Amino acid sequence: METLNRTEAVTLTGLHKTFTTSRTKVEAVRGVELGIETGQIVALLGPNGAGKTTTVDMILGLSQPTSGKVEVLGLDPRKAVSSGRVSAVMQTGGLLRDMTVLETVRVIAAMHQRPERVEAVMERTGLSGIAKRRVGKCSGGEQQRIKFALALLPDPDVLILDEPTAGMDVMARREFWATMHEEATGGRTIIFATHYLEEAQNFAERTVLMSGGRVVADGATEELRKLISGRTISATLPNEQAVVQAQRFDPSISIAERNGQRIWFKCADSDAFARALLSDYGAWDLEISAPSLEDAFIQLTKDAS
Numbered sequence: 288m289e290t291l292n293r294t295e296a297v298t299l300t301g302l303h304k305t306f307t308t309s310r311t312k313v314e315a316v317r318g319v320e321l322g323i324e325t326g327q328i329v330a331l332l333g334p335n336g337a338g339k340t341t342t343v344d345m346i347l348g349l350s351q352p353t354s355g356k357v358e359v360l361g362l363d364p365r366k367a368v369s370s371g372r373v374s375a376v377m378q379t380g381g382l383l384r385d386m387t388v389l390e391t392v393r394v395i396a397a398m399h400q401r402p403e404r405v406e407a408v409m410e411r412t413g414l415s416g417i418a419k420r421r422v423g424k425c426s427g428g429e430q431q432r433i434k435f436a437l438a439l440l441p442d443p444d445v446l447i448l449d450e451p452t453a454g455m456d457v458m459a460r461r462e463f464w465a466t467m468h469e470e471a472t473g474g475r476t477i478i479f480a481t482h483y484l485e486e487a488q489n490f491a492e493r494t495v496l497m498s499g500g501r502v503v504a505d506g507a508t509e510e511l512r513k514l515i516s517g518r519t520i521s522a523t524l525p526n527e528q529a530v531v532q533a534q535r536f537d538p539s540i541s542i543a544e545r546n547g548q549r550i551w552f553k554c555a556d557s558d559a560f561a562r563a564l565l566s567d568y569g570a571w572d573l574e575i576s577a578p579s580l581e582d583a584f585i586q587l588t589k590d591a592s
């Protein structure tokens with residue numbers, strides 16, 4: 288089985304993490320099994336408290352599992368991190384406010400013995416223009432970009448990002464992902480935790496949905512959307528008789544919403560129903576929509592609980 292592991296960037300086996308305080312016991316991660324292949328871009332998606340950060344912390348060797356095992360590039364996570372083959376952009380933590388952006392990047396580059404990467408990384412992460420600014424004067428989004436730059440310095444095989452765009456506005460977020468797209472080429476494995484369904488949808492080929500410490504769905508991001516079968520068709524119908532008849536078209540049809548003669552139907556076979564609406568029931572102004580990842584997520588989380 289060793290040959291299999293060799294191609295995996297991250298392998299989580301029977302992973303559990305329980306936090307015990309004097310009054311409570313929180314099972315933050317409850318039996319996660321996950322294999323992430325080299326070169327994959329994976330979103331860990333889930334609401335607050337799903338267990339994403341706890342999982343990421345264990346992948347980085349920042350905390351130990353209560354039970355189960357973490358392997359990163361076939362190594363113990365702490366070894367993988369200290370060798371510079373894995374790095375991370377975390378939500379919290381340590382930038383020194385009094386140093387300038389360039390000084391910060393230089394110090395960390397020196398630590399990794401990669402001083403030659405300073406200029407290229409500054410350029411790529413859009414920091415060259417603010418090189419002399421003190422970190423404490425940088426906006427939240429700029430500080431995230433500094434952390435991103437620091438993570439890129441060792442030229443890691445695996446990059447882990449815990450809500451990397453927190454604190455960024457829409458423009459900054461877009462620029463960040465454009466840079467990430469460039470970084471994703473060349474076989475780098477990227478794993479990012481996010482609340483934003485849109486970020487998973489736009490960027491990750493694979494999405495792992497977490498809820499209540501468990502993986503509730505895992506698959507190609509596009510497949511996940513298809514998991515919730517069916518479509519919504521909205522149409523305007525000429526009269527009440529047509530509405531009644533349309534509902535009888537097949538047993539999967541139901542009315543999700545209604546505003547006067549404008550009806551939102553849910554149905555399994557949207558092509559056949561659309562044809563019937565137009566030709567048999569005199570409907571007009573049809574709109575057909577597939578469920579969003581958000582719908583899929585709400586549905587799956589409901590099913591899991």
Ligand SMILES: Nc1ncnc2c1ncn2[C@@H]1O[C@H](COP(=O)(O)OP(=O)(O)OP(=O)(O)O)[C@@H](O)[C@H]1O
Nearest residue numbers: 306313314315333334335336337338339340341342
């Ligand atoms: N050190 C800790 N002590 C006690 N409970 C903790 C600790 N860290 C996390 N938890 C709890 O574990 C659960 C999972 O938290 P975690 O931060 O992993 O979720 P998350 O999916 O990353 O959420 P968010 O998106 O809000 O960051 C939560 O109920 C949280 O309160």
